Amino acid sequence: MRGDRLVSLVLLLRQHGRMSATALARELEVSTRTVLRDIEALSAAGVPVYAERGRHGGFALLPGFHTELTGLNHDEALALLVAGSRRGAQAFGLGPALASAMRKVIDALPESYRATAAGAAQRLLIDPETDLLARRLTAEEVPDAIGAEVRRAVLAGHRLRIRYAAADQAPKWRTVDPVGLVTAGGQSYLLATRSGADRTYRLSRILAAEELTEPARRPDRVDLDRAWQERSTRFRTGGDQVTVLARVEPARRADLVGTALAVLAEEADADGRLRLEVTFQDRRHAEWALWHLGTNAEALSPQWLRDSLRDRGTAIATRYGESSGK
Structure with missing residues (x-):
């Protein structure tokens, strides 16, 4: 993980020219002390990063510096695939990976395109946090560790053990066969089966998750959109309606x-x-x-x-x- 962070730090300096330790820490979601240690590591590795003191100082790279950087890692590529909805990436615990991937994409653009792309991005807003009536569209909070564990089990095709707090019930441990992840209306859901029956779980109600080594009992292919529509229909026509x-x-x-x-x-x-x-x-x-x-x-x-x-x-x-x- 530190290697990816060092790459991201270099990309930030290449794209912004000069940044303070505080700004770098905010972008990388780490402490300023961690940023300072990373700067020292880059210098020791021969990356020409230097400090400029003063009110408008910060860290920068020597002009003309360029290096071939590694490509997208698995989570970064996955984040780009769900980036059609910024909330989708956040909901599945891929927010940091999406930010890192986008920095790499921008760095890969020809020099003449970077300013144009950055300016265009500022004029496109998708899925804002409030509507025209200033009502805040709040998305659920899912701990990164739980989101990552659930996501790994879904993608690896392994069974999943979760401690789930259903509405008006005490939390219980369940072992499920994950089918897929869906985000809708600011909420994230795990589609799964348990003992062969379809089940849908809110990610925000999963208190703990553990990926098991046992293969999930599920079809090799799934039409997730159709599965979601079928479960939505059953939900609308059942219960205490x-x-x-x-x-x-x-x-x-x-x-x-x-x-x-x-x-x-x-x-x-x-x-x-x-x-x-x-x-x-x-x-x-x-x-x-x-x-x-x-x-x-x-x-x-x-x-x-x-x-x-x-x-x-x-x-x-x-x-x-x-x-x-x-």
Whole structure:
């Protein structure tokens, strides 16, 4: 790993000209002390890196220095393959590998193309962290060690032992046959089988993981997109789902449909509002969706949902009808 870091350090200096130890540490995700030790190692190996003191000082390479650098390693190549989504690389624990790979790609470009490529990259933003309403699109946090262990088992085709904390259950150890990894909606999932049955696990709920030497019991080839679609369909049609009949203003239809699992029926009422029969994951999901639409939607059934929304609205009205205490 240190060899890859030294290569990355040289590439950073080649691309930026001069960088402080603090900036290098931030890019390489190490301490400044580690950077200083790496600088000493490069100097001892004959790489002409020197220090410039002062307010705008830092480390730089002698002008004209060039060396043939090693190609992409396995994780860097894999990171580029999933780089269509920056979050995909981060979710699978490949963020540092992606950054390192991109530095190598930039360094491989002809000198005349580097400035153009850097300028173009600044004008393209894919998958930002917030939407137009400034809502932060938070992705789950998966410890690097767990993500790497799961990824190794998936790619090597080995069985995997995980300690998994399912919702509302105590953590348990399970031995699974990993099929693939999927990232969707800021969440990452492990598709696997256990005792021959399909299982889907949230990576953020895996508390520990251990790759086993035993080969996974799985087909040699897999259509991961199809497997994900099939599991999504089973998820939407099972469990504690509830069906809701609601009336909604046409302008807010997309908001209602966007939160529902499925639309079972739809028709227009005489007053222009839309009547939709939709399904939600559970009671809490249904209540949340209708509450956020305010007076732009009305739950017609089931009765428990109408009662719940009425009670919540009454409680809010009572609270704001009281004195503020000033």
